Amino acid sequence: MKGNRITQCFSALAQEGKKGLITYITAGYPDLDTTARLVKTMVDAGADLVEVGIPFSDPVADGPVIQQASARALANGMRVKDIIRMCAGIRQKSTAVPLILMTYYNPVFQYGLEDFARDAAGAGVDGLIVPDLPFEESEELLGHTDHYGLALIPLVAPTTTEKRLAAMAPAARGFVYCVSVTGVTGAREEIHTDLAKFTQKVRRHIQLPCAIGFGIAGPAQAAAVAPYCDAMVVGSAIVDLVARAGMGDPAPAVAALVKDIKCAIEKCA
Amino acid sequence: MPLPDERGYFGSFGGRYVPETLMPALEELTAAYQEARRDPSFWQELEYYLQQYVGRPSPLYFARRLSEYCRGARIYLKREDLNHTGAHKINNTIGQILLARRMGKKRIIAETGAGQHGVATATAAALFGMECAVYMGEEDMARQALNVFRMRILGATVVGVTAGSRTLKDAMNEAMRDWVTNVDTTYYLIGSVAGPHPYPVMVRDFQRVIGVETRRQVQEQTGRLPDVIVACVGGGSNAMGIFHPFLEDREVKLVGVEAAGCGLDTGKHAATLNRGRPGILHGSKSYVLQDEDGQINLAHSISAGLDYPGVGPEHSYLKETGRVVYTAVTDEEALEAFQLLCRTEGIIPALESAHALAQAVRMAGEMPQDAIIVVNLSGRGDKDVQTVARALGGED
Numbered sequence: 001m002k003g004n005r006i007t008q009c010f011s012a013l014a015q016e017g018k019k020g021l022i023t024y025i026t027a028g029y030p031d032l033d034t035t036a037r038l039v040k041t042m043v044d045a046g047a048d049l050v051e052v053g054i055p056f057s058d059p060v061a062d063g064p065v066i067q068q069a070s071a072r073a074l075a076n077g078m079r080v081k082d083i084i085r086m087c088a089g090i091r092q093k094s095t096a097v098p099l100i101l102m103t104y105y106n107p108v109f110q111y112g113l114e115d116f117a118r119d120a121a122g123a124g125v126d127g128l129i130v131p132d133l134p135f136e137e138s139e140e141l142l143g144h145t146d147h148y149g150l151a152l153i154p155l156v157a158p159t160t161t162e163k164r165l166a167a168m169a170p171a172a173r174g175f176v177y178c179v180s181v182t183g184v185t186g187a188r189e190e191i192h193t194d195l196a197k198f199t200q201k202v203r204r205h206i207q208l209p210c211a212i213g214f215g216i217a218g219p220a221q222a223a224a225v226a227p228y229c230d231a232m233v234v235g236s237a238i239v240d241l242v243a244r245a246g247m248g249d250p251a252p253a254v255a256a257l258v259k260d261i262k263c264a265i266e267k268c269a
Numbered sequence: 270m271p272l273p274d275e276r277g278y279f280g281s282f283g284g285r286y287v288p289e290t291l292m293p294a295l296e297e298l299t300a301a302y303q304e305a306r307r308d309p310s311f312w313q314e315l316e317y318y319l320q321q322y323v324g325r326p327s328p329l330y331f332a333r334r335l336s337e338y339c340r341g342a343r344i345y346l347k348r349e350d351l352n353h354t355g356a357h358k359i360n361n362t363i364g365q366i367l368l369a370r371r372m373g374k375k376r377i378i379a380e381t382g383a384g385q386h387g388v389a390t391a392t393a394a395a396l397f398g399m400e401c402a403v404y405m406g407e408e409d410m411a412r413q414a415l416n417v418f419r420m421r422i423l424g425a426t427v428v429g430v431t432a433g434s435r436t437l438k439d440a441m442n443e444a445m446r447d448w449v450t451n452v453d454t455t456y457y458l459i460g461s462v463a464g465p466h467p468y469p470v471m472v473r474d475f476q477r478v479i480g481v482e483t484r485r486q487v488q489e490q491t492g493r494l495p496d497v498i499v500a501c502v503g504g505g506s507n508a509m510g511i512f513h514p515f516l517e518d519r520e521v522k523l524v525g526v527e528a529a530g531c532g533l534d535t536g537k538h539a540a541t542l543n544r545g546r547p548g549i550l551h552g553s554k555s556y557v558l559q560d561e562d563g564q565i566n567l568a569h570s571i572s573a574g575l576d577y578p579g580v581g582p583e584h585s586y587l588k589e590t591g592r593v594v595y596t597a598v599t600d601e602e603a604l605e606a607f608q609l610l611c612r613t614e615g616i617i618p619a620l621e622s623a624h625a626l627a628q629a630v631r632m633a634g635e636m637p638q639d640a641i642i643v644v645n646l647s648g649r650g651d652k653d654v655q656t657v658a659r660a661l662g663g664e665d
Contacts, residue, residue: 056563056564057433057564057565058433058438058439058442058550058551058565059442060287060288060442060445060446060449060551061288061446061449063446067432071432071433074564079562080562080563104549105286105549106548106549106550106557106559106563106565107562107563107564108563109548109549109563110548110559110561110562110563111562111563131288131289132286132287132288132549132552133286134285134286134287134289134292136276136284136285136292137284137285137286154289155288155289156289157288157289157290158290159289159290159291159292159293159294159452159453160289160290160292160293161293164289164292164293179288179289179290182290182449182450182451182452182453183290183449183450184446184449184450
C-alpha cells in the first residue's frame with residue numbers, strides 16, 4: 001500500500017519524538033467557507049491532522065456540542081457532496097496535512113460505499129472514521145476504501161475486549177482512535193479511564209499509532225493524555241468555540257486553543 | 270433456517286450498527302439471552318408473571334356489532350388493551366426485566382413514544398425494585414401527559430428530550446447515549462423489534478405470546494385459522510408478535526398498517542415501509558424515512574406510538590419476501606375507526622390500534638360473511654382522549 005499522508009505524518013512525528021494533534025470541526029457550521037478557513041487556521045496553529053465531520057441528523061455517539069453544530073449545519077442545507085468538494089479545495093491549497101472525514105454510516109451508505117470511497121479519495125481525503133460501524137459490519141466498505149487508498153480508521157473503547165481487539169486488528173488502517181471514556185463526545189472535567197492500561201492493551205493487538213480522543217478540553221488534559229498516545233483528538237472544545245463566536249469570527253479563539261494545546265503536548269515530549 | 274442468522278440478519282436487514290463501546294454489551298446480552306432462552310425455568314417464571322400479573326391470556330373477542338356495521342367478514346379483536354398497563358408492551362418489559370435481573374443489572378433505561386412502553390418499563394422496574402429512567406421527546410410528553418404522570422407515580426424518572434423532532438426517534442438517540450455512558454451498570458430495555466441484534470429477535474420472542482394465543486383461541490372459537498390478521502406497525506412489535514406464529518400458514522394473509530399521517534404524498538407521515546428505503550438507523554439496517562443524503566426525515570402521525578421514521582428489520586425482510594403486505598391509514602381514517610369502535614363495541618382503542626381497525630373495516634366490507642379477520646387491538650385509548658378531543662374540535 002502506498003504510504004498515505006496519515007502514515008507519513010505519524011512516521012515524521014515519531015522520528016522527531018513528537019506527539020500529534022488532531023483537530024475536529026463539523027463541516028458547514030456555521031457555513032462551509034468558515035469550515036475551510038478554520039481548517040487552515042488550525043493547521044497554521046499547529047494541528048498535525050484534521051478531522052472534518054459530515055453532519056448527521058441522529059448522531060448517537062455525540063454530545064450536545066456536536067449535536068447542535070450538526071443540526072445547525074443541516075438546517076443550513078449542508079450536503080455531503082458539497083463537503084467532499086470543500087475537501088478538494090483544501091487539498092489544492094495544502095498538499096501535506098492529512099484530512100480525515102468523520103460521519104455516521106447512513107450518509108456513506110446512501111451515497112454509495114464505492115462512490116463515497118472514490119470521491120473522498122479523489123478529493124484528497126486520506127481517512128474515514130465511522131463511529132457506528134463496528135468491524136463486523138465494515139467488510140464491504142473496507143474493500144472499497146482499501147481500493148481507493150482511503151484509511152478506514154477503527155475506534156476502540158475502554159469496554160473493548162482483548163478478543164475483539166485481536167479480531168479487528170486485520171481491518172485496522174491508519175491509526176487507532178482510542179475513545180478515552182465510555183460515553184459520547186464532549187469536553188470533560190476529568191478522564192477516569194486508566195489510559196496506560198488501555199493503550200497498552202490496544203498496542204498489544206494493533207500495530208498502528210494510537211490516538212486518544214473524547215473529552216479532551218484543553219492544554220491540561222492534553223498534557224495528561226500525551227504520555228500514553230501518539231496523537232490526541234480535540235473536537236467538541238473547538239466546535240464550542242465556533243458556537244460561542246456567534247456572528248463573530250471564531251478563528252482567533254480556535255487558533256489560540258490549538259496553539260495552547262500544541263504547546264502543552266510539546267512540553268511533554 | 271431460522272432467522273435471524275448469527276449476525277442478527279433477516280435476509281439483508283438487521284445487524285449491529287452501534288458505537289464500539291456498546292458492542293461488548295451487545296455480545297454479553299446476546300449470550301445471556303441465548304442461555305435464558307434454553308432455560309425452561311426462565312420461561313416458567315415469565316409465564317407466571319404473564320398469567321398472574323399481566324392477566325394473560327388476553328381474550329380474543331368477536332366484535333359482533335362492528336362486524337355487522339361492516340356487512341362482511343367477522344372481525345375478532347385480540348384484546349391486548351386488557352393487559353395490565355393497557356397495552357401489549359408489558360409482555361416484552363417483563364421478559365426483558367427478568368433477563369436484566371439474571372444479568373445482575375440494577376438500572377433500567379428505556380425510550381418511549383406514546384408512553385405505553387415507558388409505563389410498562391416503569392411498572393416492571395417497580396415490580397422488581399430497580400432504578401428506572403425513561404427518555405421521552407418533549408412533544409410526546411405534551412400529547413401523552415397522562416402517561417408521563419403514570420411513569421412518575423411508578424417511581425421512574427422521565428427525562429424530556431429536546432433534540433430534533435422531540436419525539437420517539439430522538440428519545441431513542443438519547444437513551445443510546447445514556448447506555449454508551451453507563452453501559453457497565455445499565456440495561457437498555459428497547460420497546461420494539463428495532464435496534465441492534467439481539468433486540469429485534471428478543472422482543473419478537475417475548476411478543477410471540479400474542480400470536481400463539483390467537484392461534485389457539487381462533488381455532489377454539491371458529492374451528493379454523495383466520496383469513497386475515499391485521500396489526501399496526503410503528504417499530505412493529507405488536508405486529509411481529511401476532512404475525513410470527515402464522516408465518517408458515519400461507520393461507521393466512523398478514524397485513525401491517527403504517528401511519529399515513531396527513532397522507533402518503535404530503536411528506537407528513539410515518540409510512541416507513543411504504544415510502545422509505547433501506548438505510549441504517551438506531552443500530553440496524555432496515556427501511557428508513559430519509560432524504561437523498563441519508564439524513565433521517567421527521568415522521569408524522571397523530572399517534573405518538575407510530576410516529577417513528579424507522580421500522581424493525583424483520584418487517585423489512587417480510588416486506589421484501591412479500592409474506593406480509595404493508596398498507597397505510599391516515600390520521601383521519603384512524604380517528605373515524607377510533608370512534609366507530611367506541612360506539613359499536615364500547616371499547617376505546619389506542620390511536621395506534623385504531624390504524625389497524627381502519628384497515629380491517631376497509632377490508633371486511635369486501636369479504637364474504639364467513640371470512641374471519643383478526644385485529645390486534647394492541648392498546649387501550651385512555652391516553653389518547655385529549656388528542657382525539659382536540660382533533661375533533663370538542664375541546665380547546
